[in-house]
Structure formats: C-alpha cells, structure tokens
Amino acid sequence: MLNLLDTSFDHCIKCNVCTTRCPVAEANPDYPGPKQAGPDGERLRIKNPQLYDEALKYCTNCKRCEVACPSGVQVGTVIQRAKAKHGGFHQGPREFILSHTDLVGTLSSTAAPVVNVATGLKPVKTLLDKVLGIDKRQSLPKYSRQTFRAWFDPDRQTKFERKICFFHGCFTNYNDPTVGKHLVAVLNAMNIGVTLLKKEKCCGVPLMANGFFARARNNAQLNLGQFADKLNDNNRVECIIATEPSCAMTLRDEYPEVLQVDNYALRDRILFASAFIARELADGNVPKMKPVNLRVAYHSPCHLIKQGGVIHTMELLNGIPGLEVVMLDQKCCGMSGTYGFKKENYQTSQRIGEAVFDQLTTMDVDYVVTDCESCKMQIEMNTGYKVLHPITVMAQSLA
Amino acid sequence: MKYDVIVIGGGLAGLTSAIRCAEAGLKSVVISAGESALAFASGAIDVLGFDQHQSPIEDPFGHIKQLPAGHPYHKIGTESLRQSLAFFQAQMAAAGLTMGSHGQINHGRLTALGAMRPAWFSQKGAHTFSLAAPAAGIRHVAVVNLAGFRDFQPTLVAAGLSRQPGFADVAFTLADIKAETLNINARNAYELRSLELARTLKRDLFTQPNGLHILSSALQKAARNADLVVIPSVLAVAGGNDLMVELEQLSGLRICEVATLPPSLPGMRMAAALQQRFRHAGGLFLEGDQVLGGHFEQNRLLSINTRLNQDISMSASHFVLATGSFFSLGLVSDRHELKEPVFGLSVNGTADREQWSEECFMGGGQHRFSHTGVITDASLNPCYIGQTINNLYCVGAVLDGFNPVQAGCAGGVAIGTGWFAAERIISAMAHTPVRQVQEIC
Amino acid sequence: MRQIETDVVIIGGGATGAGVLRDCAQRGMRAILVEKDDIANGTTGRNHGLLHSGARYAVTDCHSAVECIQENRILKHVARHCIEDTGGLFITLPEDDPDFQQTFVNACRRAGIETKILTPAEALRVEPNVNPRLLGAVQVPDGTVDPFRLTAANILDAEEYGGRLLNYTRVVDLVINQGRVCGVNCVNVKTGEKIAIYAQQVVNAAGIWGQQICEYADLSIRMFPAKGSLLIVDYRVNGMVINRCRKPADADILVPGDTISLIGTTSEKIPYSDIENIRVTPDEVEILLAEGEKLCPIMAKTRVLRAYCGVRPLISLGDDPSGRNISRGIVLVDHGDRDGLPGLITITGGKLMTYRLMAQMATDAVAKNLGNTQACTTAVRPLPGAGHDDVYAPQVSIPVSGSAKYRHGERAARFLADDKKQNAVICECEMVTRGEIEYAVHNLSATDLVDLRRRTRVGMGPCQGKICACRAAGIVSELTGEDDALNSIGEFMQERWKGVRPILWGDALREADLSYWLGNNLLGYQQLPSSDGTGNLTTNDVCFMGKMDKEGA
Secondary structure, rough: OOOOOOHHHHOOOOHHHHHOOOOOHOOOOOOHHHHHHHHHHHHHHOOHHHHHHHHHHOOOOOOOHHHOOOOOOOOHHHHHHHHHHHOOOOOOHHHHHHHOHHHHHHHHHOOHHHHHHHHHOOOHHHHHHHOOEEEEOOOOOOOOOOOHHOOOOOOHHHHOOOOEEEEEEHHHHHHHOHHHHHHHHHHOOOOEEEEEEOOOOOHHHHHHHOHHHEEEEEHHHHHHHHHHHOOOOOEEEEEEEEHHHHHHHHHHHHHOOOOOOOOOOOOHHHHEEHHHHHHHHOOOOOOOEOOOOEEEEEOOOHHHHHHOOHHHHHHHHOOOEEEEEEEEEOOOOOOOOOHHHHHHHHHHHHHHHHHHHHHHHHHOEEEEEEOOOHHHHHHHHOOOEEEEOHHHHHHEEEE | OOOEEEOOOOOHHHHHHHHHHHHHOEEEEEEOOOOHHHHHOOOOOOOOEOOOOEEEEOHHHHHHHHHOOOOOHHHHHHHHHHHHHHHHHHHHHHHHEEOOEEEEEEEEEEOOOOOEEOEEEEEEEOEEEEEOOOOOOOOOOEEEEEOOOEEEEEEEEHHHHOOOOOOOEEEEEEEOOOOOOOOOOOOOHOOHHHHHHHHHHHHHHOOOOOHHHHHHHHHHHOOOOEEEEEEEEEOOOOOHHHHHHHHHHHHHHOEEEEOOOOOOHHHHHHHHHHHHHHHHHOOOEOOOOOEEHHHHOOOOEEEEEOOOOOOOOEEEEEEEEOOOOOHOOOOOEEOOEEEOOOOOEEEEEOOHHHHOOOOOOOOOOOOHHOOOOEEEEEOEEEEOOOOOOOOOOOEEEEEOOOOOOOOOHHHHHHHHHHHHHHHHHHHHHHHHOOOOOOOOO | OEEEEEEEEOOOOOOHHHHHHHHHHOOOOOOOOOOOOHHHHHHHOOOOEEEOHHHHHOOOOOOHHHHHHHHHHHHHHHHHHEEEEEOEEEEEOOOOOHHHHHHHHHHHHHHHHEEEEEEEHHHHHOOOOOOOOOOEEEEEEOOEHHHHHHHHHHHHHHHHHOOEOOEEEEEEEEEEEEEEEEEEEEEEEEOEEEEEEEEEEEEEEEEHHHHHHOOOOOOOOOOEEEEEEEEEOOOOOOEEEHHHHOOOOOOOEEEEEEEEEEEEEEEEEEOOOHHOOOOHHHHHHHHHHHHHHHOHHHHHHHHEEEEEEEEEEEEOOOOOOOOOOOOOOEEEEEEHHHHOOOEEEEEEEEHHHHHHHHHHHHHHHHHHOOOOOOOOOOOOOOOOOOOOOOOOOOOOOOOHHHHHHHHHHHHHHHHOOOOHHHHHHEOOOOOHHHHHHHHHHHHHOOOHHHHHHHHHOOOOOOOOOOOHHHHHHHHHHHHHOOHHHHHHHHHHHHHHHHHHHHOOOOOHHHHHHHHHHHHHHHOOOOOOOOOOOOOOHHHHHHHHHHHHHOOOO
C-alpha cells in the first residue's frame, strides 16, 4: 500500500557512499552533499524547521545517491520533500516558463517558426539571460511546427489486434516528434498498434523540479485517471509506454513517493519503452531488421538508472543487428532537465558533464545513443556528436 | 529475460564470480542494491591473518587445516583458494591495479590508528611491513596529514605505531601540509572527505604543471628525511597507485598511503577495477535494484524478480548470491530472528537476541552477528525450505562459518568462494547442451 | 597527599550538587565540588529529561506538583538554552478510564497548572504522530530539559563565581574531628592522587550513593533504589511531550529530546548492592516498545538507537527497613540537628526538575551554619548561555550555527569563529564543530571523549561514534597533550555499545556490524598492542583497556 509517511532516512547507517556519487557536490562546493542535505539534515529539520539549509536548492534530483545507497534511503526524495516543505524553491517567471512545458509548448508550437528563430537570436538570448536568468550559452529547444498529436493518425492503428497506449510527453509532442514517430514505426513492425490518451498532461518532472507541487499533483491525478480509462477499457490496451526516462520514472515512482498520489493499481502497467520492447524481443516478437553497421556509445540517463531500465535498453540495443555498443561510464551529463538552463547553474552543469564529454572525445563512434532528450541536448551542445534515441536506432534498422 | 548467470550483489565476491563467468563466455549480469562494502574496505586482501588465539600468523595456507569445521576454506580447498588469488591478481593487473605481496607469507598493513593487520595482497603505494620485524630499517617515521584532513590523526597513527614491536625507539615527526601550500581552494578544506579532497587536489593542484613537485617538496620539508612517510590515502582514486610511485621517485622518500574511514579510496579503486573488468568481459552491471525473491522448482531456482522490475522476471541457468553481511543487507534481523532476506534461505541463527553479540564490543571476537550466515553444503549450495538448491551458490560475507574481522579472512573468502562458484557454474554449463542462439534475421 | 582548604565541599556532580556549587559561589562562599566520575553521570543523566509541568503528580501528590510548576517557570527563564518549551499532552486512549480526564484537570487547577482540553482532531493537529485512536487530550506546559547541559551550565557559572569542580575524584572517607565533620578524603581515580579537602560544611548531594557517604559517619539514611529503563529512538517522532492521562504507570511518557525521542520508564525495585550493575533487560525493551507504540504508532517502525537505565533514589528516613516511610519529595537533613553530627548536610530525593530548589534549600542550611546572610539569586540570574544576545555566525551553515546555539545559547558566539579549522564539522549527525569540542575541553571541564559527549552530543546520533570518535579523539589528544587518546576511543565505543546491545536488531545491528568492521578491520583497533609494549592485547584488555590504564596506578 501507499506509504504516506516517508521515513526511509531512518535507515541511513552513515556510510558516506552517497557523498561519493553526487555530481553536484563534485562540481559545486556550496552544496553540502546528499548525506547532509538528506538523512542528516532531515533529523535536524524534524527537530526544528528553522534548521533548513537553503543550499538544498542546488540538488538536481538526479537520484544517483539513491542508486548508490546500500540502505534503501530515498535520499533524493527526502531532499525534494524538504525543499517543498520548507519553501526551498525560487519561483519566478523563469521557473514558470521552464516548468509549464505543456502550456508553453501549446503556445510556442503555434508560432513555432517565429519562436525558434527568436530564441536562437543573440539579442533575444541576451535578453532572456539578463531578464529571466536563462543562460545565453544554452540553446533553448526548438519547437515543432506540427505537434506529434497532430501528426498521429489513429486510423492507421486500428488494424492491429494488440494495442498499447503511448504517453508521448511534452518534448515529443511540442519540440521534436521524431522519437514518437519512430516508436510507432517500430511497434507497428512488431504488429502492435499505438493509441494515445484522450488527454495528456505533462508528467510533472519540470514542475516538481521547480517546486510547483500542487500543479504536479493535479497533473498526476489527471494522467492517472486517463490511464485508468485506457487500461480498463474493453478495447484491451496492454500498457502505457513512455519513451522519456524521466516521464516513466515520474509516472511509476515519483507519483507515490514524492507527490503522494497512489498509482498502486496501475504501476506495473506503466512501462518504459525499452522494457516493453525488450520483453517482446525475448518472447520472440522480433521485427524484420537489417544490419545497421554502426558503432555507438551508449550514455545511460540518471533517471533510467534509477528505475532499473538500463538492462532493457541494453537488451534492445543488443537485439539490433550490426550494432556495436560501447557503454560509457555511467556518469551524469549535468543537464538535469531545466537545471542546466538556469544561469546560476550553468557552470555546475558544465562541470558535471565534463566526465561524459571527456570520455566521448577519446572515442571513435558513429553516434551517441541515449534515451533522454535532456541528456541529448547537453551532449550535442558540448560534443560534436549527433545523439540518437535507442528507438530511433531500432527504427533505422527496420527492413 | 534469460541469462546464463545472474549474480546478486556487486562486491568483491560477486564481481569475482561474475568476471570469471563472463570471461568464460557466459551471459552474465550483476544486480547490486547500491554500493558494496568495498567502499569501506582497506583495498588490501587478507587471506587468513590470525590463529584461534588471535595471534597474527605469517603462513595462512599452513593454518587453514586448523580452522574450525564449517569454514568456507574447507569447502573450496586450498588449491582453489590459490588459483582464485592468482586469478584476482591478474584481473587487477589487467585493470592497472598492481597488487603486491610478500611471496608466500603475510605482510603487515598499517592502519589509520597505527595498528598492523596481516594481509596477503596490498596495493602498490601502501608500504608492506614485515610481520616478524615491522621496524626493520626504520629509525624515523614522519606522519604527514594533508590540508587538516579530518579522518587522519597523525597523533593517533604515531601513538599506535609506537606500540608496535621495535618501534619504541623510533623517532616520530608529525606534520600537516597546509591547504594553501597545496593550492587548495575549497569552501572549507578541513571538512573535505577523502574523495572530496582527492577531487580538489586534482582540480587545484595536479592540473598545474608543477603540481606534483609542489606536493613532493612539501612532503620532503615535512618529513625531515624520515625513513618512512605515512600519509592518508587522499591523493586520487583512478591512477592513485601510480601517483604514489611517481611521488616516491620525485621526492626520494618511502611513502605509505593508509586507507581512511569511508569512503576509503583504495577500496573504491578496487571496486572500480572489478567493475571495469566485468564490463570489459561483456557483463552487465545493474546498480540500485534489489532482488525481492525467486521462483523455485524442486532443487532449482528458475527466475528472480526485482523491486524495480516486478513485472518482468529474470531467469538464468545459475545464480550467485553475494549480498554480503548485515550492513550490506545480505542478512537482516528483527527483534527475534536473523534472516536471509532475498530468498529466506536457512541461516545459522538463534532467537535469543542476547546470544547475537558479546558484552565487549571491539574485542568481542565471538559476536555471533559477525560469524553467522547462510548455511551451505560443500558446493556452497544453500537450503530453501528443506531442499538444497543446486543452481544457487552463496559466496562471500553472506556465508556462515567464519568471522571475517576476527580471523582476518574477509578478502580470501570473498575471492575464493566467488571464484569457486564460478568454476562450478562454468563446468556445469559445459556439460549442458549449447543453447540455440537465436539468429536475428 | 594534597591538602585543600575551603568553606564548603559538595559531594556529587549531579544537577543538585552543581546547583549547590553555583548557589554557594554566588553567595560568596568558597566551594569545591567532588565527583567520582563525570558530571551528570548518575541519575541526573539517566532519566527522561522531562521538564515537568507538575501535571503528572497533580492527582497523586499535589505538593510535588506545585513545586514542579514553580520550578518549571523559573527554569524556562534562567536555563532557557537547556529547556525546550514543547508543551505536553495527556492523552486518553480507549483502554483508559474516560472519567480520569476531569479528575486530572481539576487536580491541575488546584496546583496552579494551566490546562487546555483538546478534541482528538485538535490533538492530531498539534501532534500529528499521536495515536489517532485517542479519545481526547489535555494540553499542559510540559517541556524538555537537557540534564547534561543544565549541569554543565551550573558548573560553568559556579566557576565564573569562583567555585571549583574536581571530577574523577572519589570521596573515600569523611574527615571527622571532635564530633564534627570537617572535610573529605578523596582519590583522583585517573591519577591515583590522594587529596584531603578541609571544609566547614560538607554537603552530601551524592544521590543514591549518598547512603555510602553517610555510612562513613555511621549514619543511617536508607535508600530504596528503583531501576528505570528508557529507549532512545533515532529522531523526534513527537514534537510535544506525550503522557497517558491515567495514574502514572510504566512506559507512559514519550519525550522529544534534542534530535531524538525517549520512551520510558519502567520501574523495578532492586537491592542496593546492585546499583552499579544494572542493565536493560529484553523484557523491559518489549514493554517500552509496546507502550510507546500506544502513544505514537510510528514508534513501531522507528529505529531504536539505544537503551539505558538509571536508579531513582527513593529514601527512607530513620531505621525503618521496610520502606514504609519512603519519601518521593525533597529530603534535607542537617545531621547536626538530627544526629548530633554537625558539619554534614544531606540533600536528596526530589527530581531533576526541582534540582535548583533542592540546591537552594541545602545552601540556605549551609549559609545559616556559616552565618552567611546573602540571599539566593539562582531563581533570577540566568545561567551562562541563557542570555538573549544574538549569535551572528554567517560563516557557517544554518544547521551548524542553529545546533550550536541550541546547545550553548549565546555562549556559542565563543566558538563560532571566523576560522575554517574551528568551524569544520566533526560530528556530522549532531553538527558538532571542532570549535565546540575545543570549547568543551577548555571551558566545560571535559577531559576525554566520554565527557565530551555529554557537553556536545558528539557520537550521540545514529552513527553512535563510528565516524566521529577518531576525529574527536585526535582533537582531544592534541588539546590535552595526553597520549591515551587511543584507549579513549575503545572506552567510548564500549560505552556506546552498552546502550546499543539491548536493542541490537534491524538498523542498530547493521550500524554495529559496520562499526565493528571499520573499527577492527579497516582501523585494526583490536590489533593495537597495549601501551606498555607487552605484545598484543587479549580480548578483555581491549574491552577494559581504558579503565585498566586509569586505575592501574
């Protein structure tokens, strides 16, 4: 059942392991690190809320501390909740714009050509930098003229007996529908049809990262209601699939753990795309593929590691003929969604990513592959490599 | 998902098993519920350090037959143990981590309290003392801290070391090289943990062309021509051992790095080397997931489920349980029971809580919690509801029958049993018909 | 033998003895306190740390209740930094007599204790973790008090007025001359040095050990020791003190104390000969957990950090061996009046809560005998740290400065310096800096790691010293120049272990397993040869090494 009172910090045995993994503490000396910000600080904050340390704002919620913790302490969640409880989020217009991805996306897609040109212009970038604090060295994601939902044709999916529901997320819908289109192609090649939710709201990741918890909770409730409609429909939709790791982690884990929204009845039927496809491959549902003859470096996103999904993506990639995969050291790229866009975080974000950038410069591969759009932006901006989603690679191999 | 081998636990024992399996061409995956105990380990390997009277011993292999019945060494045998150690040493070397030894006898490893623990292998950069005459050739020791590092107290190292045989007349120089001397620019250098200090040194000192020279001359100045200079292991994780050698050459000093309270950099180095070897051999290392249980049929474990992928079961021909002791959650307890939490395997326990430990803490050699574990047969196969499970092997600290701290055999048992289980699996796989590898067209 | 002459010598470094030392010093008397161990090591430091409102005694003992509420108000003023005004609840559960609440409220009113009746919903709002099955609650002005810091603050103040503390000094006899007590013979238990202290008045404030002091003069004061056991949980599960609204019984008070919560106590009469060998039994642990869960159900899944027990000094006057005339109130005996042996005053009974009043009563008696007419000012002069000056410490983080101020009040300004080395955190669970440790050693008479814990909370958090003990030992050794820092680590860890062992399961066992691994494997503590160089230690040596070295002289 849903555990409403999170006391996992109680299991901390002060082994210091989390402090070795925190990419922020490594890059930014002003951050006290996950042990102090998380379980150590929590005991103090329970004693007296005035002992809240505002340096918790530097946490990116990458969850690496949780992956490393041998005691099962949800360090990142402890910190997120503390920030929410003690007013640890700065919420200005910048945070609003960066976090309300579906609202801003709807507005921007309509005027995509203008917005795309404008946000690429130097004076606009300077203005955003000065007025809003969005670092001018970052390139804001472009908007797609045609949203994924507008492109998607449900009539072409009716012929498939099996069906899944695709949770496309904001990026695929508004910024770049490529991965969504490729997922449809891959699943169709596996004789599986794709449906969409009647109505889809942002999963809540950027909202939570910027402290809009009430809004995120509303989205969670709306999305879960939609999931229930889909999955309980007689039309037999097998599961909900997301191609963005952070969306999948949020839908599966953050809804109950951070937002305290109960998804218990549906959780097992919300899957990251690779998990679903890897299982199909294992069960013998292998689409016709031709060798791609590529050598790629695979970067595992933090939030995919956290949800135990790397194994599935690796299975998926290993199933593509003619694909040689070199796994990068599992380091954080530093972007963390909206974090890297903020002026005050730019340097930290770049420093965190250095390990990934450095490793790539010594490598001879055709592409970098990663599941996360935010990692993709960061890696493309900082290395010469083009970055592909695993589903895209698979789509390219379809015969 | 189907594997040849699923190893549960990514510490020394689990990874030794996994590397051996992966090298033999088996499709292997390691599932690790967080960082292993290597982050708290010295980075040296002990095989057998003490006899039953708690006296340090030089010849571990000669003493194995005197170990009490039920000790894992009796199950794997001396020959396997030797082979496993050779395998381990070669693997570490391949990952660039040189493990030194004193041939066929133990040497002394210096601790951050100036104590001496018998060890079989030590990392290059740690001075290996002769157990018989630790002070041989040493008249003057300098204990030098860096940047006021909290987890290294030169006074304690000197106090402990001066109690060792032959050290009574040795002169001690205690010093601290100031953060400013090392060009360290941190919010508060006095608060840095070992790894944080290493990162800061990398950023602020070693990126400078003369960085190593600065450190070297500061050490020379602080050490005042001492025969041995003891420093905390804070210089670097990756490449830390080579850095020590360079530093010795540059300064002309004999330097000994000592592992400190967690995180222990030499331990982390070993963990990194093991993971690198496993990945190199084609294995998949999954961290942050926890195995919740398995599906058994008669004498076999067929598949497991994990916390993060409860809906997808993972099957394998063989499984290795290397989940460690209590602090790694390989064993758990409540008010009335000691348990193995993953599968509920039989554990050598008692319901009487007062029997789990001794009144004396540090000297409590017979703490049952340190000695107890999963009961296995001669092949390291455990018992599940009265049935021996033939394709599940228990290795390392989760095992019953030895006290890794008191006997000084944690490293040897981990490597020895891990390797032994892998050999069993490899030979079993060789006797089963080769799987049809599905060709993807 | 060293000889010292003074006006008053006080035996016993609990809260009462420290209070007498302070009171004497403030009234201009020369006074010395002798304590056989460290301050607050006896009953003072082994109870709830509950700042009673008196409500608990209102129904059964109105006199005690009135004393409590009066002292409660005084301490909230003079010992502000040792007190937390949390408020308290007396909750009625379905299994409790529902009529008791009214009896209770009436009794409180008679004693002058303000009460406020809360509905279950209101109680849950002010105390979210309280048992939701409650039928009702009464809010009273209970609070918490830190006995270690309270005692240390009294000593510090006394020293600033010229009083002296000799800790680790055991009284081995009373000096009796011509039918009059005129001093004490002592031994320093660390060095073995013999000391004779001559004084006009000797105050026996040795609590349960006071019987032995009286026996030196063949006087009869009979103690009836009652053992009380308590458990400490990892964090504050409750923000207010929670009591059961019923007649006082076992394990029915849950107190938030600093970063943790305490549940207690059990009560068991024990023979006087057993007072040095008490331990918490598994049965007591079960009772404490079961009753604690009834107050706050979250206790069931909260990690227990430690268990400890103390001895209540219940006293019987005269030669009555049955204990029928047993007193729970304050007992002041001027043995000159009662037994014809002038020069000796015994102050005992009472509670931590009434330590100041007890000290005042004893000091009044001393003053009368010495012809001192100075008025007592301990009820109005704030203790050091209880002032209102703000501590400005922008150079450290809020958790560090906040914790320091919480422990030391405005005196925290003395060590929250603009010095990085001083500001480095040594104990990460409780946010103790190097500066605070140095302050405790220099100003609060901490001599070793174990003492340091009582002044600063070093090693009292979840890690139970495994990370900070070595750090702190290194600092103490640098400051004191004493080279037994290594022994002190073992002694400290053993002291911690004593509290952990009765609750060794779950995360406490994990913590102990890691601690044992780090101490003996990574650091090789057990392999350290003894300091005389006679080879390796045996098991027993490691266990008792600290003590052996100390008492070896």
